[in-house]
Amino acid sequence: MSEITLVEAVRLALARAMEEDETVLLLGEDIGIDGGVFRATDGLIERFGERRVMDTPLSESLFAGLAVGLGAQGFRPVVEYQFMGFIYPAIDQVVNHAGRLRNRTRGRLTCPMVIRAPYGGGIHAPEHHSESMEALFAHIPGIRVVIPSSPAHAYGLLLAAIRDPDPVVFLEPKRIYRAPKEEIADDGVATPLDQCFTVREGRDVTLITWGAMIIETLAAAETLAAEGVEAEVIDVATLKPLDMATILSSVERTGRCAIIHEAPLSGGVGAEIAAGLANRGLVNLLAPVGRVAGYDTVMPLPRLEIYYMPTQERILRTVRRVLAYA
Amino acid sequence: MTQVASFTIEHTRYLDLRGRPTQPLPAFAENRDVLIALYKAMVLTRTFDAKAVSLQRTGRLGTYASSLGQEAVPVGVAAAMRAEDVFLPSFREQGGQMLRGVRMVEILLYWGGDERGSDFTGPREDFPICVPVGTHAPHAVGVAHAFQLRGEARVAVCVFGDGATSRGDVYEAMNLAGVQRLPVVFVVNNNQWAISVPRARQTAAETLAQKAVAAGIPGIQVDGNDVIAVRQVVGTAIEQARAGEGPTLVEALTYRLSDHTTADDASRYRDDAEVSARWKEEPITRLRQHLSDGGQWTKTDEETLIGDCSAQVEAAASEYLATPPLPTTSMLDHLYATLPAALAEQRAEVEEATEP
Numbered sequence: 139m140s141e142i143t144l145v146e147a148v149r150l151a152l153a154r155a156m157e158e159d160e161t162v163l164l165l166g167e168d169i170g171i172d173g174g175v176f177r178a179t180d181g182l183i184e185r186f187g188e189r190r191v192m193d194t195p196l197s198e199s200l201f202a203g204l205a206v207g208l209g210a211q212g213f214r215p216v217v218e219y220q221f222m223g224f225i226y227p228a229i230d231q232v233v234n235h236a237g238r239l240r241n242r243t244r245g246r247l248t249c250p251m252v253i254r255a256p257y258g259g260g261i262h263a264p265e266h267h268s269e270s271m272e273a274l275f276a277h278i279p280g281i282r283v284v285i286p287s288s289p290a291h292a293y294g295l296l297l298a299a300i301r302d303p304d305p306v307v308f309l310e311p312k313r314i315y316r317a318p319k320e321e322i323a324d325d326g327v328a329t330p331l332d333q334c335f336t337v338r339e340g341r342d343v344t345l346i347t348w349g350a351m352i353i354e355t356l357a358a359a360e361t362l363a364a365e366g367v368e369a370e371v372i373d374v375a376t377l378k379p380l381d382m383a384t385i386l387s388s389v390e391r392t393g394r395c396a397i398i399h400e401a402p403l404s405g406g407v408g409a410e411i412a413a414g415l416a417n418r419g420l421v422n423l424l425a426p427v428g429r430v431a432g433y434d435t436v437m438p439l440p441r442l443e444i445y446y447m448p449t450q451e452r453i454l455r456t457v458r459r460v461l462a463y464a
Numbered sequence: 465m466t467q468v469a470s471f472t473i474e475h476t477r478y479l480d481l482r483g484r485p486t487q488p489l490p491a492f493a494e495n496r497d498v499l500i501a502l503y504k505a506m507v508l509t510r511t512f513d514a515k516a517v518s519l520q521r522t523g524r525l526g527t528y529a530s531s532l533g534q535e536a537v538p539v540g541v542a543a544a545m546r547a548e549d550v551f552l553p554s555f556r557e558q559g560g561q562m563l564r565g566v567r568m569v570e571i572l573l574y575w576g577g578d579e580r581g582s583d584f585t586g587p588r589e590d591f592p593i594c595v596p597v598g599t600h601a602p603h604a605v606g607v608a609h610a611f612q613l614r615g616e617a618r619v620a621v622c623v624f625g626d627g628a629t630s631r632g633d634v635y636e637a638m639n640l641a642g643v644q645r646l647p648v649v650f651v652v653n654n655n656q657w658a659i660s661v662p663r664a665r666q667t668a669a670e671t672l673a674q675k676a677v678a679a680g681i682p683g684i685q686v687d688g689n690d691v692i693a694v695r696q697v698v699g700t701a702i703e704q705a706r707a708g709e710g711p712t713l714v715e716a717l718t719y720r721l722s723d724h725t726t727a728d729d730a731s732r733y734r735d736d737a738e739v740s741a742r743w744k745e746e747p748i749t750r751l752r753q754h755l756s757d758g759g760q761w762t763k764t765d766e767e768t769l770i771g772d773c774s775a776q777v778e779a780a781a782s783e784y785l786a787t788p789p790l791p792t793t794s795m796l797d798h799l800y801a802t803l804p805a806a807l808a809e810q811r812a813e814v815e816e817a818t819e820p
């Protein structure tokens with residue numbers, strides 16, 4: 139068993155799912171011989187053939203609809219969008235069809251499909267290649283939005299997403315595509331969806347995050363530990379539907395909390411979590427909920443990118459304020 | 465300069481406006497029973513549409529899109545399909561849905577605001593109607609791709625309007641279907657109007673059939689008010705697709721004699737004179753004329769048919785009106801395969817708020 143990266147874990151899960159289920163198909167631009175722009179599908183066309191690893195024309199509006207048709211026919215299509223910046227035409231299909239086909243036909247037709255896309259900043263990519271727009275999807279009924287934060291979670295959650303009978307938008311934090319690495323047993327064991335994961339236990343404050351921000355958040359927790367403050371760190375993982383129960387029970391113990399995400403501050407999943415805490419956890423809160431997020435602005439080009447991304451320092455500043463509140 | 469590509473668009477018609485053959489009829493049309501079945505399906509559609517509009521006018525049905533004057537398109541298309549093919553209609557192809565076994569009561573339930581109307585008891589794999597214009601063209605390509613992957617001799621048949629041909633989805637779908645030679649047939653139900661926008665303002669292209677040219681697939685035109693022509697041309701395209709010869713775009717020329725929907729008033733943007741003139745081309749009179757010219761249809765036959773159709777439609781309307789209401793919690797129960805824990809509280813709230 140060797141250590142592998144997050145993007146390798148994605149590939150491992152795709153191969154595993156294709157191995158165990160004939161109906162799993164991959165579709166997308168340049169995913170065949172080229173192996174995808176991030177090589178997530180490298181070697182899969184050789185292994186599974188072009189019937190199951192299909193290079194599509196450049197038609198972002200089409201792929202998601204194609205997957206709806208395939209899904210309704212009993213296939214399990216996994217569609218790759220090269221970058222989240224090009225996924226928006228798919229929203230039409232996700233809102234109008236994938237998320238509602240089961241409901242509008244009372245379960246007669248369903249859409250067991252996965253839409254995969256790399257997302258997020260921090261790799262000095264060109265314009266339109268660094269956004270974190272997960273909240274757009276998290277607002278849509280009838281789908282799941284899943285974001286892994288480690289190679290192991292990428293493997294387990296992607297397997298779960300592919301096996302899930304409903305549509306899943308699976309966003310891959312590309313900043314941590316190649317590091318850190320982790321040992322993964324390719325055992326076909328899925329990681330449950332609809333569940334948050336407590337990745338570090340602590341009694342003093344709850345830090346809630348997802349995706350690549352897990353790195354800065356865990357680093358902040360270590361810094362705090364050196365100061366004698368034990369932070370609990372929760373990786374949300376499935377943003378929709380949201381497991382508030384795990385979050386509420388953590389905050390019940392710690393009484394303090396900060397939410398950390400790369401996406402713009404307003405109107406997003408962090409706000410939903412804060413609302414859930416205000417709604418059902420207010421009596422346990424000893425301090426206002428802290429928030430560290432991207433700014434409500436257009437994702438800057440690479441020169442200012444690092445000033446946009448939440449850093450360990452920004453996290454610490456907010457957490458210290460939350461801790462100091464009496 | 466050398467010419468590197470060229471195209472022509474063929475138009476097919478078998479019956480003129482007075483039902484007289486303009487060329488030898490296709491083989492199926494020699495069979496009286498087949499023609500009468502097409503005729504009956506069109507009359508049933510018109511009777512159904514009239515009833516649906518009257519239910520809407522009397523507050524017992526929601527907004528409804530009539531297919532008055534266009535019955536030959538969906539009927540001809542569905543008649544050309546096999547049961548195992550998959551139909552992906554837009555929202556004006558009830559005549560075709562009925563022919564494929566969707567029950568009238570289901571169509572009424574749908575437009576009456578009840579999701580159960582799309583849980584067809586008949587053609588289980590057919591798609592429900594599609595409201596976001598043209599967004600079902602990619603689904604048809606996905607369905608056809610599934611057939612191709614499984615090596616099945618089945619065809620996906622997708623119908624959309626003239627307005628839909630201006631959308632990228634339709635082009636993207638035709639384009640991939642061409643690349644993969646998928647077993648799919650696209651039919652443009654060109655009724656000359658997209659709500660208030662006339663065909664001429666939809667595109668500068670001379671025909672809609674030629675939109676196929678850029679996708680590298682055949683595009684052909686048919687008289688959409690001649691059900692024999694629709695059945696024949698679409699049937700040929702379907703059988704080609706079934707034989708692995710790839711997709712076709714068929715433009716069926718018809719005319720929307722009704723308002724866009726019951727929520728529309730076409731007199732705001734359309735001349736009555738234009739509509740009156742178009743009444744002379746409508747498909748039902750044309751086929752009836754043809755049948756009676758050949759001594760195959762009598763006044764008594766007509767009276768019996770009208771009576772039958774009304775009885776069927778009235779029975780469906782009564783069944784619709786007597787359908788017990790949906791459980792309120794069903795709005796959440798069919799969203800996911802199993803209700804996520806996060807939704808349990810909202811479901812309980814719905815239940816509590818609507819308890820009798």
Ligand SMILES: Cc1ncc(C[n+]2csc(CCOP(=O)(O)OP(=O)(O)O)c2C)c(N)n1
Nearest residue numbers: 556595596597625626627628655657658659
């Ligand atoms: C994508 C989209 N845009 C706008 C509408 C509103 N709308 C409903 S039907 C219609 C016109 C459709 O025209 P056409 O495609 O010719 O079909 P027809 O109604 O004539 O059968 C419009 C604009 C819609 N349903 N979907």
Ligand SMILES: [Mg+2]
Nearest residue numbers: 625626657658
């Ligand atoms: Mg139209």
